Amino acid sequence: MIIPARYASTRYPAKPLADLRGATGEARSLIRRAWDAAMAVTGVDRVLVATDDARIADHARGFGAEVTMTSPDCANGTERCAEAIAGLTRPPGIVVNLQGDAPLTPPWFVEALVEAMRADPAMEVATPVLRCDEEALDGFVADRRAGRVGGTTAVMDRRGRALYFSKEVLPYADPAKRHAVPVFHHVGVYAYRPPALARYVGLDAGQLETSEGLEQLRFLEHGIAVQCVEVEARGASFWELNNPEDVPRIEKVLAARGTV
Structure with missing residues (x-):
C-alpha cells in the first residue's frame, strides 16, 4: 500500500502535516492518521509513504513509517505510486493507493477493494464508492453552495463501471426528490x-x-475501465480533509470513534 503525500497543495498548503486531535485531545498529523488507517488493514504486505518533500519524509520517518522519495514532477498520487513501485525489486501484484487526505477510511473499504481485484484478474483499476446517507449528502450540497470543493461523487453503469467522477454533486435531482436519488461518494x-x-x-x-482536478478521469478518457466497488459504512462516518473547514468534522468523528 502506498500513501502519496505532497506539501504544496493549492487549496490547503502543508496539508499532510496539519494536526488532527483525537478523543484524548492528542494531536497527530494528517499523514500520521492516514498511516494509522493503512496499518489497520489486514493482508497488506508493505506500507510506503511516497513524497517529494523532505519535511513530510522526516516527519513520517519520525513516527516509524517507511518512506520512498519521488519526483516533484509527479502530477498526482497515481503518478507518484507508479514511480514508487518502479523502484521496487519485486513489484506487487496489486498496488493500493490510500490517499493521504482520507484518514477516516475504515479498513474494510480497502479489504473489499483488494478482494474484488483478486476475484477478477481482468480488473485493471478499482475504487470504492459509498452510498451517501442524508447527512453526507447534505454536507456535499452545503459545500457546493458555499463555493467549497467537498467530496467527489461517482456515476456508474449497471455493472459498476465508472461513467464519470465529479466534484459536483451528481446525478442531479430535483431538490424535492434529492434524497430518493442515490448519490455515491x-x-x-x-x-x-x-x-x-x-x-x-x-x-x-x-x-x-x-x-475537475481528478486523476482517475485520465483512465476513463483513455478508455481504461475503472470498476467501482460499493462498500458499506457499517455506522462509520467517512470524510476526507479537502479544506481547513473539514478539520472539525474529522476531529468530531475521531472523538466519536474513541480514536487516540
Missing part, C-alpha cells in the same frame, strides 16, 4: 495492476482530468 482509495499504472504515466492528461 467516491472514497479516496484506488487499487491498480502494475501494468495499468505503467500505462497511466504514458498517457496525456485530458480536458476532464484538468478541469
